[in-house]
Amino acid sequence: MNRLTARFRSLPIRARLSMLVAAAVAFAVAAVSVTCWFIVQGKLYDQLESDLTKQQRGPAVYQIVSNAIAECSEAPQDANSFRTNYGQAVTLDGRICLLPGATGEVKVSQSDKNLIKAGDTRTLYFRNGTDNEGNALRVMTQVLPTNTDTYVGLVTAVPLKGTQDTLKDLALILLLVSGVGVIGAGAAGLAVARAGLRPVDKLTEAVEHVARTEDLSVRIPVEEESDDEIARLSRSFNSMTSSLASSRELQQQLIADAGHELRTPLTSLRTNIELLTRSEETGRPIPTADRKALLASVKAQVTELASLIGDLQELSRSEGQHGERVQIVALQDTVEAALRRARLRGPELTITADVQPWFVRAEPSALERAIVNILDNAVKFSPEGGKIEVALERGVLTVRDHGPGIPEDELPHVFDRFWRSPSARALPGSGLGLSIVARTVRQAGGDVTLARANGGGTLATVRLPGAPTTPPDIR
Numbered sequence: 001m002n003r004l005t006a007r008f009r010s011l012p013i014r015a016r017l018s019m020l021v022a023a024a025v026a027f028a029v030a031a032v033s034v035t036c037w038f039i040v041q042g043k044l045y046d047q048l049e050s051d052l053t054k055q056q057r058g059p060a061v062y063q064i065v066s067n068a069i070a071e072c073s074e075a076p077q078d079a080n081s082f083r084t085n086y087g088q089a090v091t092l093d094g095r096i097c098l099l100p101g102a103t104g105e106v107k108v109s110q111s112d113k114n115l116i117k118a119g120d121t122r123t124l125y126f127r128n129g130t131d132n133e134g135n136a137l138r139v140m141t142q143v144l145p146t147n148t149d150t151y152v153g154l155v156t157a158v159p160l161k162g163t164q165d166t167l168k169d170l171a172l173i174l175l176l177v178s179g180v181g182v183i184g185a186g187a188a189g190l191a192v193a194r195a196g197l198r199p200v201d202k203l204t205e206a207v208e209h210v211a212r213t214e215d216l217s218v219r220i221p222v223e224e225e226s227d228d229e230i231a232r233l234s235r236s237f238n239s240m241t242s243s244l245a246s247s248r249e250l251q252q253q254l255i256a257d258a259g260h261e262l263r264t265p266l267t268s269l270r271t272n273i274e275l276l277t278r279s280e281e282t283g284r285p286i287p288t289a290d291r292k293a294l295l296a297s298v299k300a301q302v303t304e305l306a307s308l309i310g311d312l313q314e315l316s317r318s319e320g321q322h323g324e325r326v327q328i329v330a331l332q333d334t335v336e337a338a339l340r341r342a343r344l345r346g347p348e349l350t351i352t353a354d355v356q357p358w359f360v361r362a363e364p365s366a367l368e369r370a371i372v373n374i375l376d377n378a379v380k381f382s383p384e385g386g387k388i389e390v391a392l393e394r395g396v397l398t399v400r401d402h403g404p405g406i407p408e409d410e411l412p413h414v415f416d417r418f419w420r421s422p423s424a425r426a427l428p429g430s431g432l433g434l435s436i437v438a439r440t441v442r443q444a445g446g447d448v449t450l451a452r453a454n455g456g457g458t459l460a461t462v463r464l465p466g467a468p469t470t471p472p473d474i475r
Contacts, residue, residue: 018189018190025186026185033174033175036174044167045138085102085159086155087155088102090152091153108153112125113153121144123143136161136164137158202234216241217245219241222234272294272301276294328467329361337368351387352388352390355392358466366436369436370437377460378401381403386403387401397462400453400459404456434450441464444464446464446465
């Protein structure tokens with residue numbers, strides 16, 4: 001059984017569907033055919049039994065039976081002869097007396113004898129039997145009273161050959177019709193399977209094409225109004241390939257942008273190191289002030305490279321990696337920690353904060369880094385002795401600086417990777433900070449915007465939804 005199941009599962013889907021349809025139709029046709037055959041058989045037997053019952057009605061029957069018993073088959077045939085080729089009287093002692101006109105003798109069964117002994121005159125007993133020559137008969141037995149207060153059995157029968165021939169012909173016809181129906185059902189099932197699985201074939205070809213060529217531009221045509229399983233599968237495949245293509249494009253763009261951004265600090269770093277190396281090789285020392293400037297530049301470039309690599313690692317993390325570290329975070333504590341770092345980086349600035357409690361679901365380290373990036377931008381672009389205003393109320397974090405602000409035409413690009421304002425390209429940074437901010441806030445279910453503030457400067461606004469529950473240790 002397990003081997004057959006394994007072989008069935010190894011067949012193509014078309015073959016399995018065709019076999020299942022053929023099997024279902026075969027079962028239904030067989031059930032209908034058998035039911036039809038038995039119904040016809042019952043109707044034919046009912047007709048035979050009705051004919052036998054009609055022949056035994058009337059007072060003449062009792063007279064014929066009485067004469068037959070009295071003379072025991074020696075009475076002459078007359079107008080009152082019985083209307084069947086099989087008719088006989090059976091006495092209590094088992095003696096058989098043929099009725100006038102009978103041409104054959106029915107074999108008496110034990111059931112007939114028991115019915116006669118019981119004297120049940122109200123029961124008509126029907127059965128299949130044979131005559132002395134083995135011909136099939138439909139037999140009816142009826143118990144009749146006699147003038148001597150005893151009982152006699154009247155056994156009559158009609159041949160079954162015609163009925164059996166009819167049933168055989170019917171069985172042959174049903175068998176042929178069933179066979180044609182099963183074959184037709186199998187062919188129809190195969191045709192339906194081919195038509196129904198044609199979209200699956202297209203999907204399979206598309207998947208094989210993508211696996212072979214890595215061409216993610218392949219799309220499967222789907223009818224807009226269709227909403228069946230195949231259509232949903234096709235739409236899902238198209239959506240998947242679109243996402244993969246977009247991801248690949250972003251990855252390639254990220255690599256290209258990263259290469260471009262790394263080229264400048266690496267070139268500068270190599271130049272400074274070559275100057276220091278050449279000085280050592282030629283024995284011509286570099287002036288102390290210049291040497292210190294070169295080393296400071298090397299240190300700054302290494303720091304910039306480390307920051308850029310850290311930003312790239314942050315952007316390269318998948319959404320699944322992000323989801324594994326999400327937890328309920330006290331946003332006010334994260335903002336306070338970011339404020340402490342911002343005050344160290346801009347000691348000459350005045351940073352005010354009004355922070356109210358708020359809890360969010362986010363990755364703690366990523367959320368703190370995003371807020372630090374926002375504050376770093378405010379510190380970077382604030383004039384010396386300037387003021388930065390920070391507020392957190394009901395999940396809305398605002399950071400306002402009083403720097404030069406962002407031009408209107410540059411606002412749509414501030415969250416793009418590696419994008420830097422022309423006026424800020426001389427300042428340190430990789431152009432990834434705000435991109436990381438946007439991604440982190442989006443992963444936490446919120447949104448972030450930058451706008452020009454009234455009176456000058458920039459206003460950064462972060463909106464984060466509250467967590468459904470708060471940690472049990474926070475009162």
